[in-house]
Amino acid sequence: MELTGSYLFEADQDTVWKLLMDPDAIAKAIPGVKELIPVEGEEMTWRAAAKVGFAALSGHYAGVIQMSEVEAPTQYRLTVNGEGQQSVIGGTALIKLTFNPEKNETLVHWDAHANISGKLASLGQRLIGAGANVMSKQFFHELAKQLPTR
């Protein structure tokens, strides 16, 4: 499944970049996640457990989040492998940042590809696109709340 989207931060690129690279800020922003625990011996890799409460996607999930192809402050790749609800979820997103100096805004754009197997694939397929959009918006919205106040 292909998912694309974008979110506009009212902040400069470096501020947004720092926010996106901060595991604590990310953990706070992902709905249902308490913390990201670094995986020993792996770079930029964290273990996470989440409780999702969105229609057919509701339930407990556990997985590993990894950042790669990091080119500060313009792009990075986020890879997620998780399972829960008798389903296996694998996804990778290429995330790009573009700065608009006139308005002091940073656009974060993502192109993601997700593979879903099991119960979620057969029950939630139609909801997953919509659900992913809602949850991405929520994620960035929560992240934006953590921007240093101007």
Place this chain on the structure above:
Amino acid sequence: MAAAEKIIGSRIKRREDPRLITGEAKYLEDIQLPGLLHAAILRSPHAHAKIKSIDTSKAAKHPGVIAVYTGKDFADVNPMPCAWQAGKVKNNVNTPRVLEIDRVTFTGAGVAVVVAEDRYMAQDALELIHVDYEVLPAVVDAEKATKAGAPQLHENAPNNIALEWTCGTQDTTDRALKEADVVVKQRMINQRLIPTPMETRGCIAQYQAATEEWTVWMTSQAPHVMRLLMTAFVFGVPETKMRVISPQIGGGFGAKIFLYPEYCLMAALSRKIGRPVKWMETRSENYIATTHGRDHITEIEVGAKRDGTITALKVNTYANLGGVLSTIAPGIPTTLYGRMLSGTYRIPNIFCHVYGVYTNTGMVDAYRGAGRPEATYVIERAVDLVAHELGLDPVAVRRKNFIPPEAFPYDPVILNGLKYDSGQYAKALDLALKMLGYENFRKEQAEARKQGRYLGVGFSSYVEICGVAPSAWIGLPGEGWGAGLWESANVRVHLTGKVVVTTGSQSHGQGHETSVAQVVAGELGISVDDVIVQHSDTLGTPFGYGTYGSRSTAVGTVAVYNSLQKIKEKAKLLGAHMLEAAPEDVVFEDGKVFVKGSPDQSKTIQEIAGAAALAYSLPPGMEPFLDNTSYYDPPNCTFPFGTHICVVEVDKETGEVKIKRYIAIDDVGKVINPMIVEGQVHGGIVQGVAQALWEGAVYDDNGQLLTGSLMDYAIPKADFFPTFETDRTETPTPVNPLGVKGAGETGTIASTPAVVNAIVDALAPFGVKHIDMPVTPPKVWRILQGNGG
């Protein structure tokens, strides 16, 4: 006219309905036992994977959990048997195990089970099991699965071919195609369907260690067969060690014929744990783990003379059988498909080649019609393609090729020795055309086209095969079960004159308790209310093969009829004794025995039954009681037929197809209860039309079922349909003394091509000659926009 003949053929209300309507009927879900435990099954999220390891430790500690098991714990339990090994499947049969041990070949295969005090605890604990899979590439398309480079599912099945089967003669068919004036080729898809009975599957097993005996309640259309397969084949114990009960069943459509791993798993669990264990399938489990139907990819070549005479039909089919074989899967796209490809027509040369193929999808087996809908779709589309190619009226081409009434019994050569029993194909067509008003319709259609409205009419003059039973035919090695399919009955007339009938067939919506009682009441001259029909419990019913293939009336009820004749003979002997008359002087009429010509001096069946039971004054040598058991093995199958006509209007703006009229003329032989037959026909039409227009199971390329719930899988509602216009012709079969043929599947068999033919007719101005099912609005809309026919 005797009362006997009045009750048989009368429209009495179904006796089972009051308990169904008031909610008093007891389904599997209603059964409660002391100490009952509940099982939940962990199913593979991957369509094709190796199981590297399973960690159940966390789940085992979950509150309320009694035990957690994986496939390794049941390595001593045999895999499910595949009972119908048509084609060359001797060496490449792969069937499910109670839980898979090291490999899964479809999404939904069971890999672990949790048994807990209640079902919610069991479900919660499932989440705590961790399975380490090595995911393998998947293939879901039956044709692609046979090509070089496709993922291989089973070591013993090169190119994923489970079976290769042919019927007819290739060389004469090829020659006839070469010599034909016209040859039409067409590729057609008969898409995968999900049976969706109202009630999902379930099972409760209770084991008694002291006697080593099981009682198993299950949602089965064939309890005796389940008992035999579970004991003798899966557990290796005598069948007398198990009692199988089918409680009230909420529909099956074929999907409840088979021996599923979950039933054997419950039996194994109850033996291990020593408490009764229950499993009730959820709807989403039902969609991934219960069998599907159809799923054929077919290429046809049909040859004809310019006048429309069909001279040859060549059919090549890839039948998708899923990741492993279900109980009778190989028999459906072979015997019940290829052998019916002649339809209602004289076709001198037919050749059919079938590959049954493993793919990373759910198991495919019999679904209402089972093989015959697929065959009827091929031949009824083929006739229209010939008509289209030659610019002839499809009705005229049907008439030209019909097997005439005087040709019966007719041997279509490909039926492996069987012959069509009786038929008046043109008569049914004529009646249907009269109801339609064919000439007027064509005028109306032409007028509508001028106004930019697109009407179409489609015909389906079908024949099908019912009473699938003759042991000498169905038992042939390489063709059928390797066993007979006779049916049994016991009739007992109790002291009070009340009758108990037991039958080895099973009722899960067919109304046997009514129709069988009508035959008993009619033959014995008693009230229907004085007859009880018992079935669905291996304790107290003689062995029978169950209900499918429209066989319960044509085979099971004939066994009842035969017992009734023997009871009547004994009643005559005893009645004559009571009347002090010679046995040869008495007759049995309207429930009474009397000396021919003197009905005033008579003994009723009740009086005779009483005398037989009290037994203090019997003729010398006569045993007490009126009781008889029959085993009936018919000499032939029966072949119902008819013509269905569908009238559609295609909405030019939206591509939506609206059914304007639906006419069904069915000839199912003699009818015992017209209301029950009409109900069967109505339901069948709905299912067949739904395949043509809406239904379809869709897997993605990774083998994930995308139509995994009722949100995504289209099931029709009553308001999708007009009032059906139904009628019958009645051509009794000479095969059995009741003259009955079978009516359970005609609707699904006939209706699908009638609808597609109508749509193609409506879209003729757009140059359409074929359109694959389901004919959804987007598909039609694209054609109307001039892109993609």
